[in-house]
Amino acid sequence: MQKRTFTDQMGRLISFSYPPQRIISLVPSQTELLFDLGLDTEIIGITKFCIHPREKFKRSTKIGGTKMLDLRKIRELMPDLIIGNKEENDRAQIEELMKEFPVWMSDIQVLPEAIDMIRQIGELTGRLEKAAVIADDVNEQFLKLEKIHKPYRTAYFIWKDPYMLAGKQTFIDDILSRGGFENAISEDRYPEISADQLKNLNPECIFLSSEPYPFKDEHVKEIKSICQDARVSIVDGEMFSWYGSRLLLSPAYLRSLR
Incomplete structure (x- = not known):
């Protein structure tokens, strides 16, 4: 496995062995994306709020809530990549994890940033082709949404x-x-x-x-x-x-x- 460097949506550089084999996701919407990208065996930990897909939520290891992570459990799982979000996760806990593990953070306020996140997560997990299909489909569906004259x-x-x-x-x-x-x-x-x-x-x-x-x-x-x-x-x-x-x-x- 080779080591690769990526830039997250907060402009931070992170390096890890590529592709990652032990992923922890700290955000429900991104957890669902990771499963939809086919990373079932790579995902080793999710939060108690990562309820989709339902059947995979039931059998996945839980590492606390989005803002109250179980840092001890995360350390025991020894991830080679952690994926979080600037708004949804606690800054102090994220900074603590960054001292020990590669942590890729999203920062999303508008739809184009969400679409970019989907592509970037596809790239950093070795699932770029699948992610591109999802990103393009999301973009197309929103473009087809009819405008309203008076919102x-x-x-x-x-x-x-x-x-x-x-x-x-x-x-x-x-x-x-x-x-x-x-x-x-x-x-x-x-x-x-x-x-x-x-x-x-x-x-x-x-x-x-x-x-x-x-x-x-x-x-x-x-x-x-x-x-x-x-x-x-x-x-x-x-x-x-x-x-x-x-x-x-x-x-x-x-x-x-x-």
Whole structure:
């Protein structure tokens, strides 16, 4: 096996024996991508949130949560490549792992960066051809998504107590825009909002995401009592925030929401 050097999406150089034989994935959407690339035997550890594909989740070794990794377990597994994400993983833990292992990090806020990540992960795992097919298909599906003359003003909830919404400078915001939904929130990242502030925003649509907070039907009624004229619904959060091969399903889902 030869040693090769790659640049991750944070501009860091990492070197490891190529192709990697012992991979740990720290992010659900990227874990699903790795399995879809046919790396079943190479994946030796995933997080407890890496639920897709279901049958492979059940039989894979778990190494904690995305922001609470079990560093001892990771060390015991002796990976030759760890794949994480700037936003989803804890910086201090990632920096600790970087001292001991090659750690490739993604940094994604818009769809083109997600498509680039798919290609790059294909290259660094020796599955470039399969990854290129997925990346091209994702790009084509989004290009076919029809434009809407007047996008729906939409508030996208990710949390309750306090209410937190997806704002600008997020991947969710980019997917909303591509789906024909204008983000009603002008602040960056994930601002908190009060019931009065939500009422003053007067959005046409309110999406309650299925993750990370598990919104239910009773929450639809709660929000509807605040914004009586808005269309309030629970949406599949994976279709807005998973930036791996699950993006193949997102355009059709966005079309159905319209």
